[in-house]
Amino acid sequence: MSKERLYLFDTTLRDGAQTAGVEFSLEDKIAVTRLLEEIGVDYIEGGYPGANVVDDQFFAEKRTRRAVFTAFGMTKRAGRSVANDPGVQAIIASAASANCFVAKAWDHQIRIALGISLEENLKGLRETVAASAAAGREAMVDCEHFFDGYKANPDYALRCIRTALEAGARWVVLCDTNGGTLPSEIDEIVRAVTAEVPGDRLGIHAHDDTGQAVANTLAAVNAGVRQIQGTLNGLGERCGNANLVTIIPTLLLKPAFADRFETGVSAEQLARLTSVSRTFDELLNRAPDRQMPYVGASAFATKAGIHASALAKDPSTYEHVPPETVGNERSVMVSQQAGKSNLLTALKRHGIAIEKDDPRLDKLLKTVKEREARGYSYDGADASFALLAHKVLGTLPDFFAVESYRASVERRHNARGEQVTVTEAVVKIRIDGERLMSVAEGNGPINALDLAMRKDLGKYSDRIEDLELVDFKVRILDGGTGAVTRVLVESRDGSGERWYTIGVSANIIDASFEALYESINYKLLKAAPQAAGGAE
Numbered sequence: 001m002s003k004e005r006l007y008l009f010d011t012t013l014r015d016g017a018q019t020a021g022v023e024f025s026l027e028d029k030i031a032v033t034r035l036l037e038e039i040g041v042d043y044i045e046g047g048y049p050g051a052n053v054v055d056d057q058f059f060a061e062k063r064t065r066r067a068v069f070t071a072f073g074m075t076k077r078a079g080r081s082v083a084n085d086p087g088v089q090a091i092i093a094s095a096a097s098a099n100c101f102v103a104k105a106w107d108h109q110i111r112i113a114l115g116i117s118l119e120e121n122l123k124g125l126r127e128t129v130a131a132s133a134a135a136g137r138e139a140m141v142d143c144e145h146f147f148d149g150y151k152a153n154p155d156y157a158l159r160c161i162r163t164a165l166e167a168g169a170r171w172v173v174l175c176d177t178n179g180g181t182l183p184s185e186i187d188e189i190v191r192a193v194t195a196e197v198p199g200d201r202l203g204i205h206a207h208d209d210t211g212q213a214v215a216n217t218l219a220a221v222n223a224g225v226r227q228i229q230g231t232l233n234g235l236g237e238r239c240g241n242a243n244l245v246t247i248i249p250t251l252l253l254k255p256a257f258a259d260r261f262e263t264g265v266s267a268e269q270l271a272r273l274t275s276v277s278r279t280f281d282e283l284l285n286r287a288p289d290r291q292m293p294y295v296g297a298s299a300f301a302t303k304a305g306i307h308a309s310a311l312a313k314d315p316s317t318y319e320h321v322p323p324e325t326v327g328n329e330r331s332v333m334v335s336q337q338a339g340k341s342n343l344l345t346a347l348k349r350h351g352i353a354i355e356k357d358d359p360r361l362d363k364l365l366k367t368v369k370e371r372e373a374r375g376y377s378y379d380g381a382d383a384s385f386a387l388l389a390h391k392v393l394g395t396l397p398d399f400f401a402v403e404s405y406r407a408s409v410e411r412r413h414n415a416r417g418e419q420v421t422v423t424e425a426v427v428k429i430r431i432d433g434e435r436l437m438s439v440a441e442g443n444g445p446i447n448a449l450d451l452a453m454r455k456d457l458g459k460y461s462d463r464i465e466d467l468e469l470v471d472f473k474v475r476i477l478d479g480g481t482g483a484v485t486r487v488l489v490e491s492r493d494g495s496g497e498r499w500y501t502i503g504v505s506a507n508i509i510d511a512s513f514e515a516l517y518e519s520i521n522y523k524l525l526k527a528a529p530q531a532a533g534g535a536e
């Protein structure tokens, strides 16, 4: 049986630009377009020419290679002709080859928000679409508030669709603008509409105000629409739009859709989805959502010992799809919820071979659980887990020992009478019996300690030259100033590898120092031949 084609329409650069806190520069728009082309969407709605300078610049030239470059805007204003409407003219004159016009389809909105008659609204819709089609653009219409409009006045909502199609629109998109419609209502209304209008001329644009945007989109596809609008990582006005990063793998990997439909996304492009989603978050300067379906860091992660045991026998026991199909990876974590299977998987990741009945494994599990009870959290600090494992198994080289450290913070007035804060640290270490002492100033006690500890590591100094601290997170575990502090340090080196280490103490400086010390030790461990596979 031949499959029906579904068309993916991305509106990250238009509806996504309506997200609170998001502003795209011209360079951002160009970079996002490149990302979208990597995953093979059919249409890229790049923004609203005529609305702002960035969008004018973006639409000054064609920005897509394969996807249909689409400009958004509203239909002509009442009381003027299309030729005299600068908004519509800017859209048609742009470098876009498709135009998507928003038109209201809810009688209540037309009366209140536009203050015009229902006929005047249809006239604007008809004339705008006709002008775009006459200019050789692929015209489409976003029927704003379609579902609320259909509930209030189905005849009028349907007339909006028919008017757009008769005027030359390729697609009419049914919008759940306020995002309050539920999947059962979408199903019922789309089925009623597709009884009148062919589904291969219809699209769906769902907002996530009840957390149902993806479900609503899939319900609309099931009920007959063939164009899907959505955004990268679910960006969009208020609670966001339907998340294409969730929808695409569902369409390609779930038989209920994959057996019936095809898209323009290949298996190779699907495997780039995790990277595209995370790169997009980098560009937005925000942390990726660990729990995002398919692509989140936790999407194929397990902490539970019972799950880890079964996963080791066959990954399909606890995975709904193979993680590599979307470019993600399986992760078995070590924590209080762990059993020996979790440890074995984590040890294997660090190149440590050990039998399940080796008594040292019981000792390691006991140590992990004891330390977790004191505030350590190894599921986010894999490098500290590796160090702990080598220590318990007796294979951790004795790189260097810290004999003592001291940090001081002094606020005083300098010679010009200005108030300054001076921070200084002294670290004494011992390597092969030799004592080395370093002093450093920093912009805070932790920075000063880090600089002092790394200043002179004797024979190891050149091995840590490319070590870089990337992030530093502090969490107070029990609340109050007398509480336990957990510090997580993220490091990286010239190889591009990133690792996480942890420190826990009632004293924030002590916890930080421990995490820094662990980071240096892990860097040295990586290059230590005697530690590799050292449990045997």
Ligand SMILES: CC(=O)SCCNC(=O)CCNC(=O)[C@H](O)C(C)(C)COP(=O)(O)OP(=O)(O)OC[C@H]1O[C@@H](n2cnc3c(N)ncnc32)[C@H](O)[C@@H]1OP(=O)(O)O
Binding pocket: 015, 018, 048, 050, 051, 052, 074, 075, 076, 077, 078, 102, 103, 104, 113, 114, 124, 144, 177, 237
């Ligand atoms: C559901 C959606 O997401 S639709 C997309 C919404 N996105 C945006 O609005 C982002 C970009 N918008 C903008 O930069 C500006 O709103 C502009 C440039 C488009 C217009 O700015 P202004 O001319 O100052 O108008 P303003 O934004 O205050 O109001 C919108 C006007 O468009 C009219 N209008 C709204 N929708 C339509 C439509 N589909 N067709 C015709 N006119 C419309 C409104 O009645 C209002 O006019 P009025 O104030 O005379 O009643």
Ligand SMILES: CC(=O)C(=O)O
Binding pocket: 015, 102, 142, 143, 144, 145, 175, 176, 177, 178, 205, 207
């Ligand atoms: C067009 C659009 O963004 C909406 O109706 O939500």
